[in-house]
Amino acid sequence: MAQHLSGDAISVAQNAREQKRLTLLNPDAAGRWAALAASAPRDAVKFLTRAIILSPDDFRLYVNLSNRYLASGEALRIWGPLRAAAILFPELSRAYEYLGVLIPVSVTEGDRRRLRAWSWVCGGAAQAGVVAATRLIDMDQLEAASELLKAVISSDPLSSEAWRECALLEQKKARDKLARTAFLRAVLTAPNICDGYIAASAFLIDQREFASAAQALDFAACLIPDSPAIWVNRSSMYEHQSEPERAIGFSRRALMMRPQNAAYTYNVGAVLHDLGRVQESLAFHDRAVLMAPDNLALKNNRAILLLKAQAYQQGFAEYENRWYGHDLERSPGRSLYPVRSFDLPLWKPAETSGDRILLWGEQGIGDEIWGLGYISSLRGRHESFVVETDARLVPLVNRVFPFVECIPRNMERTLDTSLFDAQLPLLSLPHSLGLSEAPAPAGWARDRPEDLVKVRERLRAGRHGKKIVGLGWRSVKPLAHRSFGLSLEAFAELASLDDTLFLPLQYGMSRDDWCEVEALFGKERILRPDFDVWHDLPSLADAIGGVDVLVSAATSLVPLSVAAGTPAIALLNRVQRDWRYPPDASCSPLLPAVELMWPRQWSVPGSLNCAVNRAFQ
Known part of the structure; x- marks a missing residue:
């Protein structure tokens, strides 16, 4: 059977010539340049830019320009035209939401959420507001996210997605009672939506209420029996009960349903790690990183596994991936985990210029104590070091390491970074000093x-x-x-x-x-x-x-x-x-x-x- 053609090439060329003739007859008419752009896609961006110069108040021209950028594979250039269009015509919210779903995979998830956030700002649907709140939560702007979710729920109190996101926010704030109530409302407002039960089951697993979590997953399975997320959570449930032998089957089943999913691949590796099968686990971690090479969390998890496998040189080198990631949005506040809490370059002993270095403790108190041992290797260096750590450790550091200045950490205080030339978290010292394979320092805090x-x-x-x-x-x-x-x-x-x-x-x-x-x-x-x-x-x-x-x-x-x-x-x-x-x-x-x-x-x-x-x- 012959294929249907999309059009007559001769008539298309004739239309382009006609539009060009009309534009030359009236070169100051923005509409003529827009029509010419439609008939000549190859030069559409140039013609639409000319049309915008002639009529900068016409929001349709900016929308058309953004569409042309998308069509030509230049998705990262759509933001400017769309912002201008939104200012001129706030009712474009649906367009934002639509683009937030359909923009090409080359655009980051952060940009995708940003588009849908604009949709809510411009008066869009509740779903766009939920996406905007999700972005704020990812950036640790919890109060702003809370206010936004209140506004969304006020406008649409039956939005299951809004209640579910509200529950996740309260869970992050460690307000378990409020989180439980919000999860319940998410299910009650949409009892036919599988995601509500799955999200609630994850919360119940964290609360170690395994019977209730299993019941929530059973409800979810009644709605979508073949949802891989159900098998992932069942695996997590048994993993939390220290039963990796039961968890491994569920995690493998989820991976069989989505074999190209990096997160599911990682889950299998995580359960194998719990089973003590380190080399098998490492193979799944490697596959997950290959599937999602820009995912910071996956690289960081592989680094931890390499360290557990005693591959210290490679493990500590990869552990630096906790600093980098294409999908990581910088948090505006301080963090004990090494997202870039300070606007300073990382200290590289052989390369960094400058003499005043900020070292800071990260993660838990045990990690800080372990990392402090490597300060003994800094004795005699020409740089001066300031160590920011838990206030309880300051007297110990001052007693043991008189050649450094130790200051107590205050997460509510903004540290004056102009006093420093570079920074480094304590757990990066083994890699930076070339001590990855050397035994950790011992006895450094021993009294006389x-x-x-x-x-x-x-x-x-x-x-x-x-x-x-x-x-x-x-x-x-x-x-x-x-x-x-x-x-x-x-x-x-x-x-x-x-x-x-x-x-x-x-x-x-x-x-x-x-x-x-x-x-x-x-x-x-x-x-x-x-x-x-x-x-x-x-x-x-x-x-x-x-x-x-x-x-x-x-x-x-x-x-x-x-x-x-x-x-x-x-x-x-x-x-x-x-x-x-x-x-x-x-x-x-x-x-x-x-x-x-x-x-x-x-x-x-x-x-x-x-x-x-x-x-x-």
């Missing part, structure tokens, strides 16, 4: 020997000849970081050690916690810290330096024991997120003098006591 003797005597309170074991078993973390805590029962066999005293270094202990410790080890063998474990970190470091061995879960006490130069035994969970703990390894060069014990080891009767006796010797 004569002072340690005084600390030990004070801790023993007259009970000479006794060994002291420091204890830590819990870390206050978000629910997603459950791997940082253990039950105190895991330490029970230590009670059979002879001539041993126990010093709980767990912060936030309640009366019930003290009763449990005393019941387990005996009240007469328990030493109580005479300082605030949470606020007085220099005294905590000295106390750890004064014990014979520290036995702890994977909390900040472990890197602090490395800093104090005290042997430690880290009791780990099966799934351990921290990249300083290589799966199944008994030691880590990133944590010198720390013996790693996994559940299959410390759960064997007598094994923990044997490890403690080795540390004593």
Whole structure:
């Protein structure tokens, strides 16, 4: 069968000649130049530009120009004409929303959201307002997003998308009760929309309400049985319950449905990582990065896996990807995670000009303590260094590193960056200083020997000849970081050690916690810290330096024991997120003098006591 043609080439050429003739007869008529542009697509941009010069108040000319840019593959040039058109004719909101959906894949997701945000600003539909709020949330402008969502819900109280985005916003603000209410309203306003149940299930998984999450996913499956998002969340649900054997099947099923999806590919790798199959996991991470080479999160996750695989040189090099990403929009506020919180270049020791360098702590207190050890490698350099860190660490840094200036971090304060020439977060020091494969610095916070003797005597309170074991078993973390805590029962066999005293270094202990410790080890063998474990970190470091061995879960006490130069035994969970703990390894060069014990080891009767006796010797 013959194909239908789109038109007669001869008539098209005749029309172009006719439009050119009419334009020459009336060169000051903007409409003639616009018509000529329509008949001559190759030169349309030039003719429309001429038409705009003649009639700058005609919004239709700007819209036509943006369409021509799209048709010619120059999508990044559409913003200017569309902004001008919106100023001239605010009712263009639908055009913005339409373009926000259909612009080419070469345009970033941020630009796509920006278009749809303009749609809401210009009076568009509720969906455009939700997209605008999503962009504000991504930029950490939470209050502005909240006000926008209130306006959207006020105009359309039955907008399920608005309630769902409102729930995600409240979840980010850690206001779980409000988030729960908003998720419920999202479902009630559109009970036939699968996305509401899926989003609610993710929230319930974070709240560890697994039965309710499973029920929400069952409702979603009734609406769209083959939705891969349902299988992803089922996988996440079992992963949060430390059941990766059940999670892997669901994550693989989602990937089979969307084999080119980078996020689903990564999910399979993440579950394999939980199963301890590091090399298989790394292969899936590699595939995910190839699918989405500009995705910052995927590169950062692969870097963490490389570090866990003890490929430290490549891992620390890739860990710098947490600074870069085509899809990363700069946050206007301070962040403990390395998005560019300061308008300063990164410090490169061999290349950066300038003498005043800002080093700053990132992520958790344990990460800061670990990173501070590398400051010892800066001794003798010609630059001057200012270290911004948690206020609790300032006295310790000033005592140990007198050659740097240490200032307390204030997330509400704007730091005067004009005082500095460059910046670097502490966890970038190993890579920047070429120390990626060297053992992490140890003993840098250890007090003078004569002072340690005084600390030990004070801790023993007259009970000479006794060994002291420091204890830590819990870390206050978000629910997603459950791997940082253990039950105190895991330490029970230590009670059979002879001539041993126990010093709980767990912060936030309640009366019930003290009763449990005393019941387990005996009240007469328990030493109580005479300082605030949470606020007085220099005294905590000295106390750890004064014990014979520290036995702890994977909390900040472990890197602090490395800093104090005290042997430690880290009791780990099966799934351990921290990249300083290589799966199944008994030691880590990133944590010198720390013996790693996994559940299959410390759960064997007598094994923990044997490890403690080795540390004593």
